[in-house]
Amino acid sequence: MFIDTAKIHVKAGDGGNGCQSYFRDTRVEHGKPNGGDGGDGGGVVLKADKGIYTLLDFQYQRHFKAQNGKHGSSNDKAGARGDDCLIRVPVGTVVTDLDTDCMIRDLDHDGIEVVVARGGRGGRGNSRRHDAETGESGEEKNIGFDLKLIADVGIVGFPNAGKSTLISKISNATPKIASYPFTTKAPTLGVVKFEDRDDDVIVADIPGLIEGAHKGKGLGDKFLKHVERTKILVHLIDMAGVDGRDPWDDFRIINEELEAFFGELADKKQIIVANKMDLEAAPVHLKAFRTRCRKKIMAVSALQGEGLKELLEEISKHLSKDRH
Missing domain, CATH: 2.70.210.12 (GTP1/OBG domain)
Incomplete structure (x- = not known):
């Protein structure tokens, strides 16, 4: 526990x-x-x-x-x-x-x-x-x-965005995984080993955040503190809109919650990741998302393991920049 x-x-x-x-x-x-x-x-x-x-x-x-x-x-x-x-x-x-x-x-x-x-x-x-x-x-x-957890990378996003699946695929963590929201009730730490790095990378799966999290809704204030010490954030978005939410709204709300809880969180380096690209609706939503977000977006399917090699390379690159 x-x-x-x-x-x-x-x-x-x-x-x-x-x-x-x-x-x-x-x-x-x-x-x-x-x-x-x-x-x-x-x-x-x-x-x-x-x-x-x-x-x-x-x-x-x-x-x-x-x-x-x-x-x-x-x-x-x-x-x-x-x-x-x-x-x-x-x-x-x-x-x-x-x-x-x-x-x-x-x-x-x-x-x-x-x-x-x-x-x-x-x-x-x-x-x-x-x-x-x-x-x-x-x-x-x-x-x-x-x-407050000490981790190199914090994975944030709405419930059921696929954070637990992602951390289980890229690290040694074995969180509970299910296809319903709020499966993760507490932060999960995983260790990622890179061939081109001497040190291991600690990744934290932060339980799903929702609107009003900075005020304690959904225990959000208890979870948000665990991303304060991270060097970079992986912002995971359910691009297929499985729960009927709009991916852009999810992205906007999470960033607003980060800023409302602690202004410097919104300034942390974010790697934006479009997840569940193996589902039919995801490419359509991603195209619309790109018209509103001009930043680099990495498309992956954590469940299928697609795009994870490129994501790990991106994480390693940004951590190397932070170290220098």
């Missing part, structure tokens, strides 16, 4: 208490203070991990606590520092302090770490010639996670 939001409660470890102790010996009239310091409490640390793809685990475990520092002891022995609590999250997770509504960090690269709750300082022992102190309490916070 793909989960892209979560809330957790974190508690850093408390500092250990300093020790109140005196050295005792028959030759010493007044005992010498020898109480050790308490150890600091452990912190709560978040780490971006490319091996994790969803926030599902946080639906079942929502409370995390670091270890308390150990108390100091006699003979100037300091208490051990408490162990940190390390929490691994998907790359692309935006971390927010829910108590202040402030963003803490955008974990947009693998391996990035951030301390979200600091452990309490250990109390000083009386070996420093003052009374021993108690340890400080560790920080306690409510933390929010908002996952």
